[in-house]
Amino acid sequence: MKLTEAKQQFISSWGAFGTHWGINRTMAQIHALLLITPDPLTQDDIMDELNISRGNTNMNIRELINWGLVERVLLTGERKEYFSAEKDIWKVIKQIVKERKKRELEPMMKLLDQLEEVEGDKRDKHVKTFIDTVSSIKKLGKQADKTLDVMIRAEESWFVGSIMKMFK
Amino acid sequence: MKLTEAKQQFISSWGAFGTHWGINRTMAQIHALLLITPDPLTQDDIMDELNISRGNTNMNIRELINWGLVERVLLTGERKEYFSAEKDIWKVIKQIVKERKKRELEPMMKLLDQLEEVEGDKRDKHVKTFIDTVSSIKKLGKQADKTLDVMIRAEESWFVGSIMKMFK
């Protein structure tokens, strides 16, 4: 397979993959493009490469910056802004986990705390089932929260290395 | 908070939560409803409770069954089919992880295997960056695959219990 074709494949699959994870197609594609490109790119480079409009490119780059996955790079003597993606995939994963934890897991935990305090007699099976369900989601959610914190602080070697063998 | 209100909240938040995870709103809502309802429900019960059409209900129940999260229950002496959700949340999580691994992670790994074999001189920095990116995603993906396998086979106590303390 030629590089050009492989790049296309990678970008388009990464985009499709992203849509299963609540990330929009274009955002994932821009990220993919920046991951596999050695040097920083301008907004126009990205527009041309992916055939998308200026506005769309701008919005999604901004969103990638919000997620902490892409940064602005100012090349000396250049008027234009360049963009470049973090290339260390372990850092990328940790950053995504961190953001999603903050955006999704934490608000869900807050809601469950409230819902657990529903009024009513626990001898009523409707009340009981509700509280039991909420509590057990909360319990696992709290654990997931802790586990992800450990992961966010960890080095790649922790994940890939020998410690994990203990679980085999 | 009254039970009725709490139920509504739970269902609607679970639905919104689902959309961030590539699951459609209605599917997540039906799942939420079944999770907090002690007895199995019929399709009509679900339609009435969530105010959705017959077709939509039917499709999404079917999808939940495909995911292994809901099962048909035949009550003796009843003509109608009833539906009920697995209530053990750890089992639910494992089932979701298992399905998503099969549907998403595994196909991605296959693609990366192909893309790693791109033609070209590794001294060309475009080729090098591409291969390095693909390889490192593959490496972490393989590790994630193994880790999730361990998780799928594990008991809840593994996740919540003392073993995890080693990582703190």
Place this chain on the structure above:
DNA sequence: CCGAAGTTTCAAAAAATATTGAAAGTTTAA
């Protein structure tokens, strides 16, 4: 201060996704 180069915004249009509901299909009791 001017104007060219570059960036951002956002209302409108397009595309993708989800929902409806009536018709077709299936099952079962008598």
Place this chain on the structure above:
DNA sequence: TTAAACTTTCAATATTTTTTGAAACTTCGG
């Protein structure tokens, strides 16, 4: 075998999400 009860399908419709691109805005050298 019939018909009532129940389930499934799917073309049309509605909703949501994404994308476009022109206009507004910002920045900077001279």
